[in-house]
Amino acid sequence: MASTILFIGLLIFVAHLLSGLFEKTTVPDVLLLMVIGIIIGPIAGIVRPEDFGKVGPLITTIALIVILFASGIDLRFSSIRKAIGFSFIITFLNFFATGGVLTILFRLLTGCSWVVALMTGSIIGGISSAVVLPIIRTIKLSEKAHTILFFESAMSDVLCIVFTFGFLKAYELGGLNITGIAQKVLLSLGLASIIGLVSAFFWSFLLRIIRRVPDNIFTTLAYIFVIYGITELLGYSGAISALAFGITLANIRKFEYKNFKPAERLQLSEFTTVEKGFFSEVVFLLKIFFFVYLGISIKISDFNVMLVGFLFTIAILFARLIVIFVFAPRSLSPRDASIMSAMIPKGLAAAVLASIPLQMGVEFSDVILDIVYSVILWSIIACSILIPFIEKVRLGEVYKKIFSHFKGVSVSDDDNIGINV
Secondary structure: OHHHHHHHHHHHHHHHHHHHHHHHHOOOHHHHHHHHHHHHHHHOOOOOHHHHOOHHHHHHHHHHHHHHHHHHOOOOHHHHHHHHHHHHHHHHHHHHHHHHHHHHHHHHHHOOOHHHHHHHHHHOOOOOHHHHHHHHOOOOOOHHHHHHHHHHHHHHHHHHHHHHHHHHHHHHHOOOOHHHHHHHHHHHHHHHHHHHHHHHHHHHHHHHHHOOOOOOOOHHHHHHHHHHHHHHHOOOOHHHHHHHHHHHHHOHHHOOOOOOHHHHOOOOOOOOHHHHHHHHHHHHHHHHHHHHHHHHHOOOOOHHHHHHHHHHHHHHHHHHHHHHHHHOOOOOOHHHHHHHHHOOOOOHHHHHHHHHHHHOOOOOHHHHHHHHHHHHHHHHHHHHHHHHHHHHOOHHHHHHHHOOOOOOOOOOOOOOOOOOO
């Protein structure tokens, strides 16, 4: 027990050091935290995911909720209005392009049915919000690029979950209902957003009362957990409701009540600087656990599986590069477009989804699991390496030539990071 406590304390200090290193070298701390997990997990065998029992997946879910919420409270409606349209376009096109390419590759590799291949493509068709958001909170991006990536990463998780379960159902029933899946996606996004928005108004009104209670700062997080749980129990996306809650509260003063007299008497509150600082600290601590746990959870299998995962990751990179090249707004700078094209990381959502076909006895489920874990590892490595390479070495010049038709101006070191807009 003493050695475990010692390790946790040292890990927090190391995480602060890695965070500072990220700012100096642009080598993402999330990769190095994951490497620590890989070393103590699959390589050394000191810790296994099973050692955490049900606590591991629970804390990773909490980490995702808090990361989405904390990122949401830094977004402004002015940024959202400029980028929300492109966010939807890039999210859906990247998901279908990536998922489509991986579907074809997996079917060619295994000879499986189309439904199983589509299921595999859906599992790793998106990008991980839990990986992307910590990265874009640190690197300097224009507000439009930041907002597009922000919403894409949040919506991608929903698409992966809904389409994967849709194809699982199709596998069970022997038939495919694309219309039903599409309706479920729209309902999950729309109704979850409404729940988050309404909950934010209610909490903003209660905040002035809650603040009179001693030791109240954690009640907001407790309230978000309640919102998430209720939304998930209703069959919608709790993650999207947490995101909508944060965005609404951050912009609560923007709402006008001139046409609704009773609302004029409401005293709505925003978060204070102290509260935002507390949420930021919580995100930092949860981020440490999430990425170390993700590293521990990675299954490093035989060479052939790792090679297939690497080749799949290359295919994902090319698919995303084409989507960004063709459909991203031309007002972005070549640097922003280059970094957006490198944002391909998969995360714990993909790892969890990959285990479900195995539980349900789907054909080739063991192959799906091994390849997905390999793609998770390679995609995070690729993203983490490409970002500093785009910034520091000649590869950046290659990317800038590819995206030379983008006419925006890059954010300088003196400008604000995209999240603080």
